[in-house]
Amino acid sequence: MSELCRDRVVVVTGAGRGIGRAHALAFAAQGARVVVNDVGVALDGSTTGEGPAAEVVAEIAKRGGTAVANTDDVADFDGARGLVATALDHFGRLDVLVNNAGFVRDRMLVNLGEDEWDAVIRVHLKGHFAPLRHAAEYWRAEAKAGRTPDARVINTSSGAGLLGSVGQANYSAAKAGIAGLTVVAAAELARYGVTVNAIAPSARTRMTEEVFADAMAKPEAGFDAMAPENISPLVVWLGSEQSREVTGRIFEVEGGKVSLAQSWRHGPSMDKGERWDPAELGPVVAKLIDQAPEPEPVYGEATK
Template sequence: MTGILAGRVAIVTGAGRGLGREHALELARHGAKVVVNDLGTSGAGEGASSAPAEEVAAAIRAAGGQAVTNGADVADFAATEKMVAQAIEEFGGLDILVNNAGFVRDRMLVNTSEEEWDAVIRVHLKGHFAPLRHAAAYWRAEAKAGRQRAARVINTSSGAGLQGSVGQGTYTAAKAGIAGLTLVAAEELAPYGVTVNAIAPSARTRMTGGPFAAKMAVPTEGFDAMDPANVSPVVAWLASIEAGDVTGRVVEIEGGRICVEEGWRHGPADDLGARWAAAEVGPALRALLARAASPEPVYGARTPAPSAVNGARG
């Protein structure tokens, strides 16, 4: 296989199904050698099976590519260190890390258990940190040894993490954390030749049922905007050497639409030059809110009236 990723080595986490599966296949189509990581859990993060990862690796090999499987729990610090080592031992290095693994347990905040909170935060947020930490250590060592690689990290946030989603408070917090981690990692790893970006995909997977089921339905004709394969070409390009000048960005992808997200930015400000008195804060803050851009409604929200959004009184 030849293409924009020819000769490059990639790890894709959660690559047994859904988006991760399509990412692994797409990277391989463009010439990457792929470590197909998947624990083989259910959509709720339960159980384990090597079958999904093995099926994807077999499909890559059948098409003429190179792939091996890995069954590490992405939130297991020691296991992900071995996963990075596996890529290096099997294929001679590591150039691309696609952090994709995750699951969801939708619940309103007042019904969320501590176990549910911990499980979702663990697999998404720690499950991004652990592989990234070990890959980054390898890339830093390579750079210091004079063998700097054009390394690429593609993390997976979501619209929930950027705008919020009713009934997904835990998932939203984890995905927002991933977006923030992406910004910091992009800056810290730049000296070693590493770019770090994130995607916010909208696609039909095991995680997108419930209130989104109607939107995710397979169309009877025409373009299937929710096909997870629509997302993967963006991942492939971000993983390429050509994308070396793009870092610290979050790209939303839905069907044929790509959108560069603009996150928290400094907006209107008022500097008193002294400590504010509590009675002065209200008028000052309301004046600033009236000048500020209104936030986008949370997914699933009852859209508030403009006066409620910007804090102004009618």
């Protein structure tokens, strides 16, 4: 096997289980030194007292790789600082940040509680911002010292963030925010030798196994299209030196399929050259909608 990320130092958040665990194992298999972050919580965000990060580190070591565990809360600003410090203290540098941690508290919008909104936005959106903020500070300092990094950030959005998902307003909003954060960070950090991309994965995890039980079922034989391990090859490549020309992109990944998501774009327009009267705008809007392609349906939306 090739070692695409030989000696690169990689932080993976939420790496104790599911997709994050698969990422950590895949990076280690490709020669990376990995910081396995997981605070150890249940699906709803409650503390479990389990130590999944240490278990993944042990598994990597058993396979001949190098890793260290970290249990900081990535949505806590000081905790995220500690996470970056773990990479620097143990391995002397940081090359790749994979933001993956998250959980769900699904509810229809009319029943969604403020605490359920706040918790999901905090873990997903702030949990991406805080590690990115501290990693970017380190990379900027390196660049200013004449040691321009060849660094990578891979964020985790979702089809729910790109298209919306019924019953997941909080999760969809957080994941849409991550998509926006990705393109802004890519533009701002390019000068420091940092690329920033995101994935929107579809795989069987604790967050998806109840929502999409039938689609997520394991096949009796053959290729398991919903295995979390299918997501990691693209993430590993995006974390490698080979991907330095790719930034500000969002990739959808499912099974053996990789696709490039199309972001919001300027569409049809009409310019009157002066202020519109509200009564004039009905036919204008109708014409613009007629000229534009139909939007993709929201996941779970009732068919017409």
